[in-house]
Amino acid sequence: MDAITGPGEATSPGDADTYRMPLPRLSLTPDVSHGPLDGAWWPRCNALELELPPLVGSLDPSVGTVTRVTVDTASWPDAPQTVMAPGHVIEVVRTDLAAEAHAITLDCGTVGRWELLVIPPDEPAGAATRLLTDAADPENRLSAPRILALAENGLGGEAAWESEGGRGPE
Secondary structure: OOOOOOOOOOOOHHHOOOOOOOOOOEEEOOOOOOOOOOEEEOOOOOOHHHHHHHHHHOOOHHHOOOOEEEEEOOOOOOOOOEEEEOOEEEEEEEEOOHHHOOEEEEEOOOOOEEEEEEOOOOOOHHHHHHHHHHHHOOOOOOOHHHHHHHHHOOOOHHHHHHHOOOOOOO
C-alpha cells in the first residue's frame, strides 16, 4: 500500500458540516519489506493520542489489528500508556533505545509488524516528502535514526545509500 497523502484530502465539498480527521501522511514499502524500515509516517503534531488512530485506521486490515506500538521517549515524551482506536485499545510502550529513535513499531499480534520512520512534524514539506519516499523504497537498508541523520546532513536517497556502501547509479 502506498498512501502518501496531504492535508485536506479526507474531505469533500459536501462535508462542510462534518469534520473528518485528515488522512495520515504515510508511505509504505510495496509488497514485503526487506530492510529495517517498512515505510515512513509524518504526523502533524506530537500528540500520539490524536495521530495514532488515523494511522492504524489507514493500514491494510488483512495484516491484523494493531494491538501495541513502541515509540521512542524523546519523540513522544508525553505519550499515554494506551490510545483508543476504533473498536479497540492500543498499548503504547516507550523506549530509550537509540535503535528505536525516530521510529514507531506497530505490532499486530502474531500476524505482522511494521517499523516506520517517524518524520518530525515540523520538518519542511520538501524534506519530509523525500524522507517518505526514501524510507519506503524497497532497496532502503538504512535504519530510522540513520536515514534521518543523513537527511539532516544533506544526504538523501541514492547519495545516502552510496555513502553507506549501497547500490550506485545504474
